Amino acid sequence: MKRRVIVMNGQKIVEAEIAGKWVVEKVSKAKGIKPGIYNLYLAIDADKTQALPGFIVHTDNNNVYQKTNQGLVKYDRTDFDNIGLGER
Known part of the structure; x- marks a missing residue:
């Protein structure tokens, strides 16, 4: 299933594509995430040997x-289990 995050007007909207249509799963405060459309389904696996500057867009289970x-x-969520990363 494809998922994306849309950030605008201080809101973060998580959507999933179901039967060819984008359906809202969750709406929350953006908490400082830069406005934009983030296609989570296009994310590549992180190279854990490199430290990459950037910002966290979304976390899930x-x-x-x-x-x-x-x-x-x-990144695999379990990589962050010991640092107390909260829901974004």
Whole structure:
């Protein structure tokens, strides 16, 4: 299933594509995330040997998504279990 995050007007909207249409799953405060459309389904796996500057766009039960100068990357959520990363 494809997912994306849309950030605008201080709101963060998480959508999923179902039967060819985007359906809103969750709406929350953007918490400082830069406005834009972040296609989570296009995120590439992060190279854990590199430290990439950027900001966290979204977290879910399985992944942490970061916007970097190389694009959108994703990390396995368990990599962050010991640092107390909260829901974004």
